[in-house]
Amino acid sequence: MVNNTVYVGNDDGSVYALDAINGDEKWSFEAAQSTSVRSSPTVIDNTVYIGSGSTFYALNATDGSEQWSEDIAIESSPAVANGAIYLGSTEI
DSSP, rough: BBBTEEEOOOOSSEEOOOOOOOTEEEEEOOOOTTOOOOOEEETTHHHHEEEEETTEEEEEETTOEEEEEEEOBBOOOOEEEEEEEOOOOOOO
């Protein structure tokens, strides 16, 4: 939870931002492949990092707009440390 917002992925291929107080949906983002979004989101500096299928996304935490994406075989949830993003992948 960041700034009273909970970010979650769903099996319907979407990412949702929900108000932590009343549960209302603030925004949703549909992944291009519409595959399950099973990685846990990581939120740093108003950016939500999350993986879906073979795409890694950076979303604006305020409105859910896509900042950028990268095609990569994702095997873990993202972690951010010291200005770098880390995630497990089957790609080298």
